[in-house]
Amino acid sequence: MRKTLLLLLFSIFTIGITYAQESGKQITGKLLDAQTKEPLIGATVTIKGTTKAAAVSLDGSFKIKVPADGTTTLLFSYIGYVSKEQVVSESNLGTITLDPTSASVKEVVITANSSLAIDRRTPIAATSVGKVYIEEKGAGAEFPELLKAAPGVMTSKGGGGYGDSRVSIRGFSSNNVALLINGIPVNDVEAGKIYWNDWAGLADVTASMQVQRGLGASKVAVPSLGGTINITTRSTELEEGGTVSQSIGSYNSFKTVLSYATGLTSKGWASSFLLSRSTGDGYTPGLYYTGYSYFANISKVLSPSQTLSFNFMGASQNHGQRYTFNTINTYRTSPLGIRYNSDYGYLNGELYSAEQNYYNKPLASINHNWQINETSSLSTQVYASYGTGAARYLSGTNVNLTPGNSQGVPRTGDIYSPIDFDAITKANLANADGTASRYLLNSVNDHKQYGILSSYKKKLGDIDLLAGVDGRYYEGEHYNQIQDLLGGSYIIDTRINTATGPSGNINNPNAHIGNGGRFNNDYRYEIASEGVYLQGEYVKDDLSAFLSVAGNNTSNRRVDYFNYLNSDPNQTSKWVSFLGYQAKGGANYNIDSHSNIFANIGYIQRAPLVGSVFLNKKNDLNPNAKPEKLLSYELGYGFRSSMFSANVNLYRSSYKDRAKVTSSTTPNDDGTFDAINISGINELHQGVEVDAKLRPIKDVTLSGSLSVGDFHYTSNTGPAQVTSTSGKTTTQDALLLKGLKIGEFGTANTTAQTTAALGLDVQVLPQIKIGANYNYYARYYASYDPTKITTTQQTKAGDFTNYQLPNFSTVDLNIVYRFKFAGLDAAFIGNVYNLLNTEYVADGFETSLPTTAAGYNFVARTNNLGVWYGSPRTYTTTFKINF
The missing domain is CATH 2.60.40.10 (Immunoglobulins)
Known part of the structure; x- marks a missing residue:
């Protein structure tokens, strides 16, 4: 009995100790x-x-x-x-x-980016990727491809050239998607597009990327319509250090990156720098490239409440391009298969592309952040950008690059062989009068851009008030320039009879133009925008809401040096101004610690793009130019738990009075294309998006997304103006677009209306992580020439439907191994894209539309379809050391 009591007391004592522990x-x-x-x-x-x-x-x-x-x-x-x-x-x-390793706990802030959305607070749909994701998934990929797992986002490499990738959000192409770098808008001012080659290589200094679908949270007076991509570059580190990395990949791709930070001195100075060099052959012949990226930041801590920072970044590049779509049968019968490219050849024994792009667009900014007191702050950015470069391509008489075309260029062998530039040179040398029949032309686009963004924030109880100004000025110089006459001595810049339209230099008619000379056109656009915005945000407990209003005035002017005498006051047009405004609001309510709902609504009126304002390659005003309008609303639900999270969004956006300047799809004899000005385009973008993450065990994360959209035209357009290269303008019937799926105009590309993605990341060991990503695209339609769908040209227009491309999917794989190398932190990263080497049509274009019942035969349309195949399997390996 005594033993039993002792055992019981011991047990109770042990349990007590255990409980206490x-x-x-x-x-x-x-x-x-x-x-x-x-x-x-x-x-x-x-x-x-x-x-x-x-x-x-x-x-x-x-x-x-x-x-x-x-x-x-x-x-x-x-x-x-x-x-x-x-x-x-x-x-x-x-x-x-x-903070990512590129920053420190006490970093020197470059800029306070108030345009970023915050989960379970900002009532918009957003997806973010951080520095670690970019480092592990992005080696060898371009900026847009880092976002392809986000619902509603479609990316493509386009023709495959370095930096020629494109992105669309909810069916809106890049001219309706804003790109902000540290809050600064960097889209092309004239076309609204995102030219990713201007920023190729800057992923190495990117701390985060956030794509906001729909209205977005950007604090600028001139908004985007489809979505916003926010890139935040790294801050200046407190401590001294740097990185060295070397990447090697498929098709002789090499990339070297060196970065260094001085750390913060006792006098409050800090700086960081990055340089990188990228070279490669491209996955099809002729897509060679060389790119240099640079980044510098110098910061000064003025006081405990103020910092001043200078940023300088950009990417200088030169790369071959591919413009010509070829038929599926051409790829199947060519020796290179899906890697075939009809747009390159050899000049003086060197590989040479018939289309090239070279550009350098440095962006400099001075940023001042001032925490005035506990309730107010002021953030100001002054920026400037100077872009220089051109698109270079083969021009002249009979420069069709389609293989086997009777009016095409000479080739070194059969119809699939490279272009024989030496034969072109020989033919020019044989011209008795010394003229060049074919030559290399630079379509130059130099620009200067200046801007200021300043925001004042004041906290009043549970309300944050934000007021700001957004001022911008832009000048863009455009002219054609002879790069190389290829053995010829000159071309004649003939002044066409004014009865049929102007072309050439009226101040120097019938000029003999040599290498470096300007011809055909020479003009400048000037665009000025002044805007203000005001936002109030309420945050208390589980409820957050905001209301934002903005207004701006956009003025356009055109200066034409060729079509007006220097003595003519009309050489410089009058300023043409458009008022724009926006009003948007939304609310988020956190139902409990797991669930939240949000809604937003907004109306935007935006000035038309400058290319739609002027006609006839002159200073003539377009009477149909009017502001574009967007009404958008969205409803969302989010769920968060320790194991599972998910978001569901429903959206509907009505886009009216869109204007578009495009090109004809049939080239003229000199390789140029007529310009087409279309107004009165009305669209509807609506759909549902779902994304989710599951973490069944500690070291395994599953992710997925699904987007099902409906993007179509809701009406026919107004009349279209077609301007020939000689400057003559004719008016054609309205385009019969009503009910058709939305596609970009001319040879520009469309977007898949159903997309899905799956991701798997496994932390195999503390130092080793393996990831795989699957992307699926369906209801993907070929682009087409909408100017062919009129009552006069399309005899069976009511029967025309979009050509649906085959569904396709790709799988990417990555592995990360982090270790110590000579006492330093190091990493080996391997990436494989299109792991299964899937052959798929990435972009398609109907080169000619059917005009008879027989023409609607699916086989006939397929045979006439021009396509680009997607990239085959490629790999990149990266070795990185932090010191």
Whole structure:
């Protein structure tokens, strides 16, 4: 009996000790990326000085039990991020953020980017990727491809040239998608497009990318319509250090990156620099490239509340391009198969592309951030950009590059062989009068752009007020220039009879133009925009809401040096101005710790693009030019838990009075194309988007997305003006677009209306991670020439439907191994794109539309379809050292 009592007492004592050891305070909180505000899934929370740790869940939350008495310090760590320590003072630590390794806990802020959306607060649909994702998934990829897993986003390499990728969001092409770098708008001012080759290579200094679908949260007076891509570059580090990396990949691709940061001095100065060089052959012959990227930041801490920072960044590049679509049968019968390219050849024994692009667009900015007091702050950016470069291509008489064309260029062998530039030179030398029949032309686009963005923020209780100004000025010089007469001595810039339209230089008619001379056209666009915006945001407990209004005036002017005498006052047009405004608002409500709902609505009126304002290659005003309008609304639901998170969005956007300047699809004898000015285009973009993440166990994360859209034209257009290269303008019937799926005009590309993505990331070992990504595209339609769908040209127009391209999917794979090398942090990263080497049509264009019932035969349309195949399997390996 005594033994039994002793055993019972011992058991109770042991249980008590065990309970005492296990008891304590439970600490909770959330761990997020400091820049993207995304959860750091799988990050480690450790009690300092012990081995006890907890992992961060899908929603960023964590729970860990600490001793009840005594001071406890928690250590937060995640691969690729700066670790942080925090002393436990309360049971709920709230939100804790970690900075990527490119920044430090006490970083010098380059700019306060107020245009970023915050999860479960900003009522818009957004997807963010951080520096670690970019580093692990992005080697060898271009900026748009980093976003292809986001719902509603479609990317393509286009013709395959370096930096020629494109992106569309919810069926809106890049001229309706804003690109902001540190809050600065960098789209092409004239066409609205995003030219990614201007920023190729800057992924190495990108701290985060966020794509906002729909109205977005950007604080600029001139908004985007389809979505916004926010790129935030890294901040200047507190401590000295740098990185060296070398990438090697398919088709002789090489990339070398060197970065260095001085650290913050005792006098408050800090600077960081990056240089990179990229070269390669491209995945089809003739797509060779050389690119240099540069980034510099010099910052000064003026006081505990003020910083001043100077930024300078850009990418200088020269690359071969591919413009010509070829038929599926051409690819099947050519020796190179899907890698065939009809647009390159040899000149003096060297590989030479018939189409090239060279450009350099440095962006400089001075940023001042001032925390005036606890409730107010002022952020100001002054920026300037100077772009120089051109599209270079073969021009002249009979320059059709389609293989086998009787009016085509000479080739070195059969119809699939390279272009024989030496034969062109020989033919020019044989011309008795010394003229060049074919030559290389530079279509030059030099520009100067200046701007200021300044925002004042004031906190009034639970309301944040934001007011700002957005001023911009742009000059763009455009002219044709002879690059190389290929053995000829000159061309004659003939002044066409004014009865049929102007062409050439009226101030120097019938001029003999040699290498470097300007011909055909020479003009300048000037665009000025002044805008203001005001936003109020209410945040209290589980409710957040905002209301934003903005107004701007956009003025356009054209100066024409060729079509008006220098003495003619009409050589410079009058300023043509359009008023624009926007009003948008939304609210988010966090139902509980797991669920939230949001809604937004907005109306935008935006000035037409400058190319739609003037006609006839002259200063003639387009009477049909009017502001474009967008009405958009959206409803969303989000769910967050430790294991599973998901978002569902429903949206509808009505886009009216769109104007478009495009080109004809049939080239003239000199290789140029007629310009077509179309107005009165009305569209509807609507759909549903779903994205989700699942973390069944600690080291495994599954992700996925699905987007089903309906993008179509809601009416026929107004009359279209067709301007020949000689300057003669004719008016044709309205385009019969009503009910057709939306496609870009001419040879520009369309977007898949159903997309899906799956992702898997596995932390195999603490140092090794493996990832795989699957992307699927369906209901993808070929582009076409809409100017052929009129009552006079399309005899069976009512029967025309979009040609649907085959559905396709691709799989990408990456592996990351992090280790110590000579005592330094190092990483080996391997990426394989299109792992299964899938052959798929990435872009298609109907070169001729059917005009009879027989022409609607599917086989006949397929045989006439011009396509570009997607990239075959490629790989990139990267070795990186941090010092």
